[in-house]
Amino acid sequence: ASARVHNFIRHIIDADLKNGKYAARHWSGRPGPAAQQKVGAGDTAKIRTRFPPEPNGYLHFGHAKSICLNFGLALDYAGACHLRFDDTNPEKEEQEYVDSIIDAVHWLGFDWKGNQYFASDYFQWMYDFAEKLIEAGHAYVDSQTAEEMRASRGTLTEAGKNSPYRDRTPSENLDLFRRMKAGEFADGAHILRAKVDMSSGNINLRDPAIYRIRHATHHATGDAWCIYPMYTYAHPIEDALENITHSICTLEFEDQRPFYDWLLARLAELGCVNTPLPQQIEFARLNLSYVVLSKRKLIQLVDERHVDGWDDPRLPTLVGARRRGFTPEAFRRFNEMNGVTKSDSWIDISVLEECQREHLNETAPRRIAVLDPVKLVIDNYPEGQEEECLAPNHPQKPEWGKRPVPFSKELWIEREDFMEVPGKGYFRLFPGNMVRLRYGFVVKCTGCDKDADGKITAVRCEYMADSKSGTPGSDNYKVKGNIHWVSARHAYAAEVRLYDRLFAVEAPGEGGRDFIADLNPDSKLVITAQLEAALKSAAAEERFQFERHGYFVADRFDSRPGTPVFNRAVTLKDSWSK
Numbered sequence: 329a330s331a332r333v334h335n336f337i338r339h340i341i342d343a344d345l346k347n348g349k350y351a352a353r354h355w356s357g358r359p360g361p362a363a364q365q366k367v368g369a370g371d372t373a374k375i376r377t378r379f380p381p382e383p384n385g386y387l388h389f390g391h392a393k394s395i396c397l398n399f400g401l402a403l404d405y406a407g408a409c410h411l412r413f414d415d416t417n418p419e420k421e422e423q424e425y426v427d428s429i430i431d432a433v434h435w436l437g438f439d440w441k442g443n444q445y446f447a448s449d450y451f452q453w454m455y456d457f458a459e460k461l462i463e464a465g466h467a468y469v470d471s472q473t474a475e476e477m478r479a480s481r482g483t484l485t486e487a488g489k490n491s492p493y494r495d496r497t498p499s500e501n502l503d504l505f506r507r508m509k510a511g512e513f514a515d516g517a518h519i520l521r522a523k524v525d526m527s528s529g530n531i532n533l534r535d536p537a538i539y540r541i542r543h544a545t546h547h548a549t550g551d552a553w554c555i556y557p558m559y560t561y562a563h564p565i566e567d568a569l570e571n572i573t574h575s576i577c578t579l580e581f582e583d584q585r586p587f588y589d590w591l592l593a594r595l596a597e598l599g600c601v602n603t604p605l606p607q608q609i610e611f612a613r614l615n616l617s618y619v620v621l622s623k624r625k626l627i628q629l630v631d632e633r634h635v636d637g638w639d640d641p642r643l644p645t646l647v648g649a650r651r652r653g654f655t656p657e658a659f660r661r662f663n664e665m666n667g668v669t670k671s672d673s674w675i676d677i678s679v680l681e682e683c684q685r686e687h688l689n690e691t692a693p694r695r696i697a698v699l700d701p702v703k704l705v706i707d708n709y710p711e712g713q714e715e716e717c718l719a720p721n722h723p724q725k726p727e728w729g730k731r732p733v734p735f736s737k738e739l740w741i742e743r744e745d746f747m748e749v750p751g752k753g754y755f756r757l758f759p760g761n762m763v764r765l766r767y768g769f770v771v772k773c774t775g776c777d778k779d780a781d782g783k784i785t786a787v788r789c790e791y792m793a794d795s796k797s798g799t800p801g802s803d804n805y806k807v808k809g810n811i812h813w814v815s816a817r818h819a820y821a822a823e824v825r826l827y828d829r830l831f832a833v834e835a836p837g838e839g840g841r842d843f844i845a846d847l848n849p850d851s852k853l854v855i856t857a858q859l860e861a862a863l864k865s866a867a868a869e870e871r872f873q874f875e876r877h878g879y880f881v882a883d884r885f886d887s888r889p890g891t892p893v894f895n896r897a898v899t900l901k902d903s904w905s906k
């Protein structure tokens with residue numbers, strides 16, 4: 329267990345537990361409203377949190393913060409965390425998104441232990457509660473146009489005006505509401521509003537809309553309903569029905585908390601929901617540089633094919649991160665490190681990348697890959713001969729052992745590891761210089777071959793037969809350069825994708841610029857690399873460090889047995905910081 333940041337939400341929970349705020353709740357077999365008994369009442373959890381995505385897109389790095397926070401609190405406090413699909417909006421929700429959300433939360437390493445709910449399962453209760461509110465004089469049907477309603481809502485400095493329909497009697501309201509439900513009216517003809525206070529200093533309390541007419545087919549309830557609850561009405565009810573204790577959301581909902589409390593207090597008075605009531609707590613959302621975390625923008629990137637789908641390794645979606653080779657552990661570490669606060673701030677993407685690097689450094693076996701190959705010919709090495717060199721699987725973990733890598737007369741080396749005319753401080757191959765072929769022999773460069781255009785086609789050298797790494801006397805050779813290589817005859821020529829940041833600037837779209845214009849044109853480079861033979865048998869999603877190059881993963885979808893394709897997750901060093 330790691331030292332956890334003692335954030336302000338923990339202070340609230342600690343105090344609630346100390347004061348026994350939720351102790352009066354019987355999580356099962358409790359008397360009380362029938363609706364509430366059915367949901368989330370199956371265990372003895374001390375607190376209940378929830379992660380409530382709307383299934384209208386794939387989860388992104390911002391959602392990971394909310395997931396780590398809510399599930400993390402439940403784990404730490406012997407509580408439960410629900411996975412709730414907030415699917416009260418009929419138009420944009422799809423099963424594909426539901427499935428992808430389930431996968432992503434599991435991938436991050438969290439388990440809701442059967443507490444999986446759909447807000448649309450509560451439609452009947454939400455409707456019944458609305459009738460109760462109407463009967464008690466807490467809600468009314470408004471028949472103003474949307475423009476009239478907007479105009480009478482007032483402003484921050486000016487109170488709103490009561491609707492001419494505000495004093496309809498409960499029976500008149502009930503009749504209209506039932507006819508709304510029966511489908512008698514067109515979209516927008518009427519709306520149900522809570523009757524709170526049109527002069528409130530908080531605009532969210534000026535009789536917010538709670539039910540609207542929408543003749544649309546819902547992904548789960550089909551055409552059963554033509555009226556749908558508004559988020560501000562639905563969300564508190566979902567929390568109360570599931571016996572949530574701490575309903576954690578992002579800061580932009582702060583102004584809605586008074587209505588959250590007002591609504592649940594009325595419903596508790598009316599016997600619709602049990603007390604103690606859930607409490608809403610707001611925290612600052614994750615803002616990350618060099619990415620966009622808005623579903624609308626992510627959808628645009630996918631639809632306009634700036635990326636290769638939702639799981640493109642360059643996207644800040646969790647499916648994209650997984651495909652890129654990022655690890656769930658690193659996401660959890662990143663979120664723990666950042667903690668939760670009450671004020672908005674920006675985090676540089678390099679912080680997340682560094683967390684990935686750290687975790688991959690600990691867990692990824694080392695392998696050798698030549699990304700920009702040129703031949704190295706060892707003129708004094710016998711034709712047809714081959715032997716094995718031993719390379720450690722992890723320099724800090726001798727217990728991971730060593731593996732044999734084949735050595736032969738012709739090797740692949742990086743083109744940049746040879747210079748015909750060396751620059752200052754260049755210690756790698758140039759005519760007359762000696763370097764060590766890592767885990768192999770010391771060689772002395774003798775020259776190079778060129779084609780008609782002057783392009784180097786092969787580097788030539790001679791090896792020192794008594795210099796093999798690990799053999800007695802091998803360290804008598806003092807050389808400054810140490811380069812990696814793979815035997816050309818044994819190498820596996822693989823497709824490797826070098827991914828970089830999708831955007832070239834810190835704040836894409838800043839200052840009203842079209843964020844598409846900020847795309848990094850070099851965010852994806854597909855190459856054929858020469859890999860050590862052992863990588864041929866890499867399994868999909870296996871991660872490695874390619875020495876000197878960074879961390880790579882065998883693509884989970886494009887790899888075939890015997891022909892894995894690799895994606896670069898992250899380089900060894902941050903090449904973006906100045």
Ligand code: ATP
Nearest residue numbers: 380381382390391393394577578613614621622623
């Ligand atoms: P978008 O505004 O892009 O559509 P959303 O916030 O509406 O995203 P939801 O599916 O409603 O998406 O979000 C589910 C949960 O994830 C919410 O509780 C929300 O507060 C949280 N969440 C979304 N984005 C972030 C973020 N950037 N940082 C922290 N939490 C977030």
Ligand code: MG
Nearest residue numbers: 381382384414
């Ligand atoms: Mg949303």
Ligand code: MG
Nearest residue numbers: 382578580623
């Ligand atoms: Mg939102």
